[in-house]
Amino acid sequence: MSTAAATLSIEHAHVDPKGSRIGMWLFLFTELLLFGGLFLLYAVYRAKFPADFHYAAKNLDLTIAAFNTVLLLTSSLTMVLGVGLLERRQRKASVLFIVLTILMGAVFLVNKYVEWSHKIHLHLYPGSAELADRTMGENIFYGLYYAMTGLHGIHVIAGMIILGFMVAMLRRPPQRTVAVPVETLPGMADKNVTGATVTLSYAEDEELDTRRLSRLENAGLYWHLVDLIWIFLFPLFYLIS
Amino acid sequence: MSYLEPQGRYRGLAGWIFSTDHKRIGVLYLWSILSFFSVGVLFGVLMRLKMLWPGEHLYSPQMYNALFTLHGVIQIFLFIIPGIPAVFGNFFLPLQIGAKDVAFPRLNLLSWWFYIAGAALALTSLFLAGGPPDTGWSFYVPYSVRTTTNVVMPVFAAFVLGFSSILTGLNFITTIHRLRAPGMSWFKMPLFVWSLYATAWIQILATPILGITLLLIMGERLLNLGLFDPGRGGDPLLYQHLFWIYSHPAVYIMILPAMGVISEIIPTFSRKNIYGYKAIAFSSMAIAFVGYLVWAHHMFTSGMSDFARALFSLLTFLVAIPSGVKVFNWVATMYKGSIKVEPPMLFAMTFIFLFSIGGLTGLMQGALGTNINVHETYYVVGHFHYTMFGGTGMGLFAALLYWFPKMTGKMYNKRAIVVAWACIFVGFNLLYFTMMVMGWLGMPRRYYAYLPQYQPFHIVATIGSWFLAAGIFMFLYAFLRALRKGTPAGANPWGGTTLEWTTASPPPLENFHEIPTVTRGPYDHTGRADA
Numbered sequence: 001m002s003t004a005a006a007t008l009s010i011e012h013a014h015v016d017p018k019g020s021r022i023g024m025w026l027f028l029f030t031e032l033l034l035f036g037g038l039f040l041l042y043a044v045y046r047a048k049f050p051a052d053f054h055y056a057a058k059n060l061d062l063t064i065a066a067f068n069t070v071l072l073l074t075s076s077l078t079m080v081l082g083v084g085l086l087e088r089r090q091r092k093a094s095v096l097f098i099v100l101t102i103l104m105g106a107v108f109l110v111n112k113y114v115e116w117s118h119k120i121h122l123h124l125y126p127g128s129a130e131l132a133d134r135t136m137g138e139n140i141f142y143g144l145y146y147a148m149t150g151l152h153g154i155h156v157i158a159g160m161i162i163l164g165f166m167v168a169m170l171r172r173p174p175q176r177t178v179a180v181p182v183e184t185l186p187g188m189a190d191k192n193v194t195g196a197t198v199t200l201s202y203a204e205d206e207e208l209d210t211r212r213l214s215r216l217e218n219a220g221l222y223w224h225l226v227d228l229i230w231i232f233l234f235p236l237f238y239l240i241s
Numbered sequence: 242m243s244y245l246e247p248q249g250r251y252r253g254l255a256g257w258i259f260s261t262d263h264k265r266i267g268v269l270y271l272w273s274i275l276s277f278f279s280v281g282v283l284f285g286v287l288m289r290l291k292m293l294w295p296g297e298h299l300y301s302p303q304m305y306n307a308l309f310t311l312h313g314v315i316q317i318f319l320f321i322i323p324g325i326p327a328v329f330g331n332f333f334l335p336l337q338i339g340a341k342d343v344a345f346p347r348l349n350l351l352s353w354w355f356y357i358a359g360a361a362l363a364l365t366s367l368f369l370a371g372g373p374p375d376t377g378w379s380f381y382v383p384y385s386v387r388t389t390t391n392v393v394m395p396v397f398a399a400f401v402l403g404f405s406s407i408l409t410g411l412n413f414i415t416t417i418h419r420l421r422a423p424g425m426s427w428f429k430m431p432l433f434v435w436s437l438y439a440t441a442w443i444q445i446l447a448t449p450i451l452g453i454t455l456l457l458i459m460g461e462r463l464l465n466l467g468l469f470d471p472g473r474g475g476d477p478l479l480y481q482h483l484f485w486i487y488s489h490p491a492v493y494i495m496i497l498p499a500m501g502v503i504s505e506i507i508p509t510f511s512r513k514n515i516y517g518y519k520a521i522a523f524s525s526m527a528i529a530f531v532g533y534l535v536w537a538h539h540m541f542t543s544g545m546s547d548f549a550r551a552l553f554s555l556l557t558f559l560v561a562i563p564s565g566v567k568v569f570n571w572v573a574t575m576y577k578g579s580i581k582v583e584p585p586m587l588f589a590m591t592f593i594f595l596f597s598i599g600g601l602t603g604l605m606q607g608a609l610g611t612n613i614n615v616h617e618t619y620y621v622v623g624h625f626h627y628t629m630f631g632g633t634g635m636g637l638f639a640a641l642l643y644w645f646p647k648m649t650g651k652m653y654n655k656r657a658i659v660v661a662w663a664c665i666f667v668g669f670n671l672l673y674f675t676m677m678v679m680g681w682l683g684m685p686r687r688y689y690a691y692l693p694q695y696q697p698f699h700i701v702a703t704i705g706s707w708f709l710a711a712g713i714f715m716f717l718y719a720f721l722r723a724l725r726k727g728t729p730a731g732a733n734p735w736g737g738t739t740l741e742w743t744t745a746s747p748p749p750l751e752n753f754h755e756i757p758t759v760t761r762g763p764y765d766h767t768g769r770a771d772a
Contacts, residue, residue, distance in 0.1 A: 019344050019419040026411040030449040037453035037483055041468060044479060127465035136474025143466040143475075147457070 015215035024218040028225050031155070036116055038148050042236060045140045052137020057241040059124065060145075064111050065238045069230065071111075075104035076227045079163075079220045086170070086216055089207035094216075095170050098163050101223065105160045112153055116146075145237055152229055159226045162219045171214070174209030177201045243650070243747040258353075261346035264748060267332030269353050271641075275327060277360060282710055284312040289672075289706040292699040295691050300691040306375035307390070309546040309687060311367070313378030314395055318402045319360055321633050322491060325498035326444075327356070327409055329640045330437045332648060334413060336741035336748060337431045339422025339757045344415040345674065353410035359402035362495065366394035377687065379488070382469040384427065386461045393459055400455045402525035403448045406494070410444030413437050416446045422740070425761035431739045431763040432521050436501025439525035443497075447533065454480070481543055485536035493532040495629060496590060497525055498594075499636025500567055503589050506643050507571045508764040509737045510586035511578025512662050515764045517570040524563035531560040541612045550609055550656045557607035564600055568593060583735065584658040588639035591666060595631025599624055602677060617687075620680025623673045631669065646734045650746040651727025653719050661715035668708025675702040 046053050082097035119142075123130035126143050182188055182196040244264045257269055268468055288308045331349065335342055343349050356658035367373045369391050376385040376392060385392050417438050421430070457480075460466040467473040469480045508515045515521065537545060537553040563744070573591060578610045580586070602624040605613050615621060646652050684691060691699070733742040738761075744753055 016344070016419055019415050022418055023345060023348075023411050023415045026414060026445055027407075030407050030411075030445055030452075033446060033455050037450050037457075037486075041479060041485070044476070045468075045474070048473065048476075120416035139467055139473040140475060143468045143473075146464070147460055147466055147468065151456070198646050 015211040015214060017210060017217075020214050020218055024221050026219060029226055032229075035148070035151070037184065038144065039232070042144055042148070045137070046240075049135070049137025049140060052135045053141050054241050055135075056138040057237060057239075058143040059119075059122075060238050061115055061118070062238050064115050065234055068108050068111050069188075069234050071104050071108050072230050075101045075108075076224055078104070079223045081219050083213075083216055086208065086213055089197065089205070091170055091173070091207045095167055098216075099169070100158050101165070102163050105156050107165075109153060109156055110137050112149065116149075148233055152226070152233060153174070155226045155229070159219075159223045164221055166216050166219050169212060174205065175201055175210055176209065176211070190224045205221065242750055243745065244750050245649075245747050248750060259350070261342075261350045262750065263331050263335050263342050263346065263349060264752075266349050266353050267328050267330075270323065270327040270331060270356070273353075273360070274320055274324055277315050279714075279717070281312055281315040282713055284308050284315065286706055286710050288312060289679040289703040292691075293696075295693045295696055297690065303372070303375060303691045304512065306687075307373040310374050310377055310395075313465070314363060314399070316373075317378055317491075317495075318399050319356075319363070321495045321629055321637075322402075322406060323356060323365040323409070324495070324633065324637050325502060325640060326437055326440055326447075326494075327352075327405075328637075329433075329502065330409070330413060330440075330498060331646060332717055333644060333741055334416060334434060334437055335420070336744065336752055337434050337739050338417065338420060338425055339740050339753065339759065340416065340420035340755075341395075341751050341756075343412050344419055345412050348408050349412055352405045352412070355401055355405035355408065359398045359405060361737035362398035362401060363395050366391040366398070369394060377713050379484060380455070380458055381463065381484075382477045383471075386457055386469065393462055394669075396455045396458050400452055400459075403452050403455070405499070406444050407448050410448070413441040413677060413747050414445070415761075417441075422757050426759075428519065428522070428523075429762055430757055431557075432504035432515065432525075433498070433501035433520070436504070436525045437499045439529040440494050440497045441535055443494050443529050443532070447487045447490035447494070450483060452490075454483040454487065457483075478540070478543055478545075479678050481540050482537065485539045489536035489539065490529075490533050492629070495633045496636075497528060499592065499633040499640075499657065500525070502636045502640040502643070503592050504567070505739065506585045506639055507574050508766075509643075509735050510583060511544050511575045511583050512581070512766055512769075513574055513578040513764075514738070514762065514766060515570070517566070518762070518764070521570050522684060524566040527563040528560060531556065531563070535560050538607055538612075541609060542616045554607055554609050558604065561600060561604055561607075562690070568597060568600075569665075584655050584662070585639050585643035585735070586652075587659065587662055588635050588642055591662070592632060592635040592639060595627055595669070598629050599627030599629075603628060610691035615680060617685055618680035619676040619684045619686050622686050623675075623677030623680060626673045626676070632753070641720065643735065644741075645723070646730030647748070648743055649724060649727070649748045651723045651728055652734060653723035653727055653731040655720040657722075658716065661719060663713050664712030664715060666712075668705045668710070668712055671705025672709055673704050673705075698761075736769065738766060738769070 078097045078100045082094045082101065085091075085094035085097060120123065124147055125131070126139070126146060129137050131142060178200050179197045180200055182198050183191075184194050185198060244262055247253075247256055249260065257265055260266065288305065291305060330618075331343070358423075371389055371391045373390060374385075374388070374392050374395050375390050376379075376388060380396060382394065385396075417430070417434060457466070457468060461469060467475055469475040469477050471477060504515060504521055514770060535556045537549060538557045541550055568663075571589075582590075586682065603619070606615060606621065606624065642653075642658065675698050679695050679702075680686070682695070682698075684695045684698070730746050732744065732746050735742075739758060740753075740759070741748070743757060
């Protein structure tokens with residue numbers, strides 16, 4: 001009886017990777033819809049000002065953007081490899097690939113910074129005197145450009161922070177702790193000791209812990225979302241002229 | 242050992258605000274939500290007080306604008322949207338499906354923290370330079386971009402509150418998919434769980450649209466984006482579309498859980514299985530789906546094409562069908578039942594009565610011709626309060642009456658509740674029915690000063706507001722008193738058939754000593770002692 005109770009307590013700390021994945025996908029839906037509002041605005045305004053959008057897009061820097069696209073796609077690859085390596089119990093190599101992913105995100109942001117500062121240097125930002133002389137469609141184009149790539153940039157930063165946590169988590173070998181009420185331990189049921197808990201530490205596998213793998217997979221899903229949104233932003237802003 | 246006894250690392254208040262137990266989080270939400278509700282009621286009473294006089298009186302027009310904005314923001318974002326799901330959903334969803342907790346307990350606590358952070362931001366805006374916002378709770382552009390009052394703060398507050406709502410939603414969906422007890426198939430789930438499931442999907446699919454809309458207002462004000470500025474090619478109508486794409490489904494976030502509560506209470510106090518279980522379950526999903534497609538009926542006078550208006554009018558009529566299905570099924574459940582009018586049942590029947598008025602007057606506005614006449618009048622205000630307060634508010638009160646004995650183990654004074662109910666019922670109808678009448682006669686809403694011919698109506702409505710507020714505070718006081726002096730309620734005071742009544746009152750920390758195996762339908766009264 002008491003052994004059964006102890007097993008029950010450990011089961012309570014049991015992880016549900018499938019449940020976590022459902023939660024993550026639901027969260028990704030909300031992220032898509034958040035951007036969806038902006039894509040809706042883009043669709044309406046582009047239908048309203050097709051010529052102005054075409055003209056404004058010519059001023060964007062296609063080279064940097066194309067390089068950034070390649071960069072983000074590659075970072076998704078390193079992310080997948082990082083997850084795969086952890087699955088195959090190569091924890092240290094996995095950490096390396098996640099760090100690579102973070103670095104590519106950082107280079108993406110640096111490029112974005114260069115691109116934005118150049119635009120701002122040319123006085124192409126919402127509310128500038130330069131834009132006030134241009135067409136309405138160009139004003140809207142730049143408003144959307146800053147709003148959408150800006151919000152995407154914030155998501156890149158968020159993704160890098162999440163992956164940073166993943167690196168911190170994976171640097172140490174896995175160890176799980178479970179707090180068990182003392183009376184549920186074998187042989188303690190009839191000792192009349194209650195209220196105290198005992199912390200048990202154990203590692204189920206030298207390199208792999210399902211909870212950590214599940215976390216890394218979900219962090220990876222988030223990173224792919226960030227990548228995916230850029231895949232839509234790139235043609236909509238840079239390839240329409 | 243009940244969940245109310247101290248446990249874990251912390252004692253006292255810290256033992257509550259750092260607890261990941263879904264029951265404690267539900268209670269945290271209850272206290273927070275009822276506090277903000279009381280503030281919202283106070284603002285409402287202050288608004289009504291000024292309307293006793295047609296001209297300038299008591300306080301300035303600017304103050305009046307701030308009051309109706311804050312009344313709306315508080316009651317909508319801090320009270321009715323989180324109300325039933327965050328309080329009773331958190332507490333009873335795991336109990337009703339036979340689980341130990343929700344799927345993500347820490348995320349659940351985080352969502353309460355987001356709620357409190359959002360509330361703090363909203364209240365901070367009152368004291369900052371520029372003064373409280375005066376835009377109305379819908380933050381319509383261009384005014385929300387141009388006004389000199391504090392708009393960014395409350396808008397950001399609503400954004401944070403949206404986060405809280407989304408986290409609760411995704412937690413509930415995952416919980417319902419993953420943590421049902423053995424034997425609890427989808428069609429053995431209590432209807433309250435079904436309504437939470439439908440609500441959670443709207444929370445997830447609609448709230449992000451509000452999030453981006455609010456971010457765009459901040460972008461307009463702080464970064465001068467110009468996306469809604471007609472002078473720079475922007476279109477303010479698009480703001481209205483984005484706003485209502487969330488805010489119409491949001492009224493179903495508000496009403497669906499209340500409908501779920503009523504579906505629990507009616508069979509319990511009729512001692513009968515619910516009539517049309519599947520129809521009620523599917524109608525929740527149908528409302529969630531069709532409710533997503535009717536938003537533009539808020540914009541019939543905003544300048545849309547005739548085709549769009551006719552389409553949205555048609556969809557608006559369609560969304561009334563599943564609500565009608567529910568009302569008829571509740572009444573059919575009561576038919577030939579062994580009805581016991583205990584306080585929860587009294588409020589459930591009040592819900593049916595008031596919500597039916599609110600629903601039918603809503604249909605009148607769904608008709609294009611009528612809509613143009615009553616748009617922006619007190620008729621809309623009256624209708625809205627019949628559905629949201631007469632519906633969701635009464636549903637929340639009924640839920641509190643039904644589940645308070647389970648949450649605390651204490652029974653309240655039933656006679657005090659009936660007296661409070663009489664006050665609420667009389668005050669409610671005096672206030673909001675009069676509003677509909679004067680709106681029909683042409684009294685515009687949100688006006689500080691009005692023509693003297695409407696004064697008699699305003700006086701009646703204001704007197705109604707006093708009855709209503711007095712009734713609400715008597716009602717809430719009865720619970721505060723019951724906390725100290727209530728009699729022990731027992732595990733199943735109402736003869737309920739769902740799983741939460743099989744465990745102790747208040748429930749033990751892990752809900753059930755042994756996870757139950759479900760073999761009967763949720764409202765199966767056959768063979769029960771008092772059936």
